[in-house]
Amino acid sequence: MDPVSTEQVAEFRRFNRYFTRRIGALDDHYLGQDRPLGEARLLFEIGEGVSLRELRGRLGLDAGYLSRMTKTLQAQGLVRVSVHPGDSRLRVVELTRAGRVELAEQNRRADALAAGLLEGLSGPQRDRLTEAIGTAQRLLRLAGITVTRVDGAAPDARACLDAYAADIDARFPEGFDPSDLVRPEEVSGDAGAFLVAYEEGRPVGCGALRRLEPGIGELRHVWVHPDARRLGLARRLLAALETEATTRGLTTLRLDTHASLTEARAMYRACGYTEIPPYSEHVYGDHWFEKRLHPPGN
Amino acid sequence: MDPVSTEQVAEFRRFNRYFTRRIGALDDHYLGQDRPLGEARLLFEIGEGVSLRELRGRLGLDAGYLSRMTKTLQAQGLVRVSVHPGDSRLRVVELTRAGRVELAEQNRRADALAAGLLEGLSGPQRDRLTEAIGTAQRLLRLAGITVTRVDGAAPDARACLDAYAADIDARFPEGFDPSDLVRPEEVSGDAGAFLVAYEEGRPVGCGALRRLEPGIGELRHVWVHPDARRLGLARRLLAALETEATTRGLTTLRLDTHASLTEARAMYRACGYTEIPPYSEHVYGDHWFEKRLHPPGN
DNA sequence: CATAACCTTTGACTGTAGTCAAAGGATTGT
DNA sequence: ACAATCCTTTGACTACAGTCAAAGGTTATG
The missing domain is CATH 3.40.630.30 (Gcn5-related N-acetyltransferase (GNAT))
Structure with missing residues (x-):
């Protein structure tokens, strides 16, 4: 493989810094709002009925940590925990109605954040941005x-x-x-x-x-x-x-x-x-x- | 202003999620390595002689928190703190030789991370990625x-x-x-x-x-x-x-x-x-x- | 020259993130 | 049927991030 140009590395790091500072931080801060980030992320990943095992793998969490977070979400009435029908060792967690409302609100906020950001651009500029991030994502995935x-x-x-x-x-x-x-x-x-x-x-x-x-x-x-x-x-x-x-x-x-x-x-x-x-x-x-x-x- | 298309919002959020999870998280984790993230970020921002006041503004930190972090960096011999020549209320903090070495190491690691990522791409693909993130960053800044x-x-x-x-x-x-x-x-x-x-x-x-x-x-x-x-x-x-x-x-x-x-x-x-x-x-x-x-x- | 405003330090906290180990119930393999 | 394995829960921690208020020295302001 040909060596990576230092200029490209620098450009990439510049983008990385800018993006995580400006967008990532904002996102993290506003997404949870009045809820710890870990819980907000968990809520987001649960969707429609997942096993704790699956969640542990996807989010890379400690079993004990996950168990506790799930319990607090349950105490708040946002999720329902039940035993997996096929394997009683597993627990299945799913959103309650209140949980879905909360998740929708979370999505609404994240959408508003993104929309607010794009609002500063003209139509063609938005198209170019969408195109650019699409390309970047495809290439990053490939890499x-x-x-x-x-x-x-x-x-x-x-x-x-x-x-x-x-x-x-x-x-x-x-x-x-x-x-x-x-x-x-x-x-x-x-x-x-x-x-x-x-x-x-x-x-x-x-x-x-x-x-x-x-x-x-x-x-x-x-x-x-x-x-x-x-x-x-x-x-x-x-x-x-x-x-x-x-x-x-x-x-x-x-x-x-x-x-x-x-x-x-x-x-x-x-x-x-x-x-x-x-x-x-x-x-x-x-x-x-x-x-x-x-x-x-x- | 014309309304923002929901498809573009979705695309933006997809990218945001992917990027922060895949790159941002990695970066944060590897950058500090054996040092708390806050300290690593602080070290990075200090550069060549900055006042605590300036740092507080740039990083948005609490005065007490910053004071303490600076003290631990000082105890490790990475920074030197002195009184501002023009205004004795201010403290100026600058890197020592050891601090510069540490910062260089931090940069080396971040560079290696970025280079490792780009290595998975061919030359033209890297060029396209660089182009795409440049465009994205310019448009995000403009927005x-x-x-x-x-x-x-x-x-x-x-x-x-x-x-x-x-x-x-x-x-x-x-x-x-x-x-x-x-x-x-x-x-x-x-x-x-x-x-x-x-x-x-x-x-x-x-x-x-x-x-x-x-x-x-x-x-x-x-x-x-x-x-x-x-x-x-x-x-x-x-x-x-x-x-x-x-x-x-x-x-x-x-x-x-x-x-x-x-x-x-x-x-x-x-x-x-x-x-x-x-x-x-x-x-x-x-x-x-x-x-x-x-x-x-x- | 007194007073307000400013910057930093220190003490005393809180909450979140995350780890480790022990234990108990459930399942699989032999 | 017994051991090994698996998944979850619980207890006991540690470290990092961040906040608030009081206090002390320094500088600007009327």
Whole structure:
């Protein structure tokens, strides 16, 4: 990776300082108003019935701390705590009517804060701001996603493939037969690779590489979770898969895709893949692509 | 002002949440490391010799709280406290060598954090991110600036005019004679108006409107503090001055400017002003502009 | 020159955030 | 059926953040 320019680091830190001081602080202060911040955040995360376990994980809180905060919210009549139907060790907490009112008020205040801020701008300026923060958020998310190789049989790998299969099944008129998925041994060891993209610990994308014949590899199941689309993650996965292929001495990569996946086809073209005649008899493909890889020396 | 779209408010809040949770929290946590956050922030603000009074204002701290924090920093040998030379009520605090080392370490860590984040992006993506956060910051700053009318004799007005005069004096080869500034009575009452732009309580720009002859007004001293340039503030001032003119029934605005102020001339043109022959004998102008105003009904 | 205003220090608090360990009920694996 | 594991509760703390009021020295103001 190329080194990060110090000017960009400085710019980023400037923004960070400005934003947290000006917006973050304001937000924290006004959001809770007459309620401790921890409680306000908790209220916000509860939504419609969550287990304490889930909340602990999401907010990164100590079990005891969370238990106490929940109790005070309960004492104020804002939440209701009950035993989880399926597992009596778990407690499920949900908002009462009063809790929903409180949450709505909290949202109203935060909305008013944001609206008040945007009010100082003209229409086009607001559009530019919205555009800029959208871009910034997408890039920051992408920067926080890591792509790593995992075993083809690992739970995260199977979870991704299941999600992929369900996704395709819903999108193809003819459905999708899960037996067409790669088998773990096809993407293990020297035979191939299975890559998973993680965002904050959760798998949000995957891609498989397997050997077709000497010097030629095939990409399969390049998939990105719906929540993580439009970030440029597919390209990242593609690049990582190509690196895997190069280190294995493969010189050509092939893949097939479906006519209905228009964005995917456009992306493959943009990434240097060219359409070729069918090279295989996959059931679900009707467009075939190929790319020549450059040796690692370059 | 047009109402703010709820979609834009939602987008802004989404970004706000994401950013404070992901970046702000990280920053706070790692910045101090083995030091309370308050102390770390204090250390950061001290720089090279500041009075406690100044710090109190900048960080919004309680006098007692600040006094105590300063004392613990002093006990750790990070700062030196002395009496202000001009006013013995004030204390001046400055970093010791050890304090500067500590601050450098703090900066190094924050830089590393930012760099680590940017490392997940390719060069062009980093450029896009830098561009986006720059745009966002400029627009957020602009949104936080308010333009209000003040009396032409008010301290803030005079401060702006002094800064304007010094600015022009340094930029014009022939210098600038402060007696050419508008007199308070020219911009008071119905005669004219003096507008000051405030960012977080500090004046960062100004503009004057005075009556030239019936129906015709003149804009003078439109000025933006160097720290607040390139935000679009001059246009805001211009628009506000035009509103003032319209409510006074003026139908034409004129102004003169100097050949060396190229950006200013470009802005006037972009804002609908057209160049006209000289209408006055101002010493410092050599380009004259005019704009017809539309009645408020439109 | 007295008095008001100002800046800092000190003492005495309060509330929030957060940690750690022990204990008890519930579930899972063997 | 027994042990190990899991989830929550409770008690006992610690540290940080922040407020309020009294007091003492210093400077401006009439």
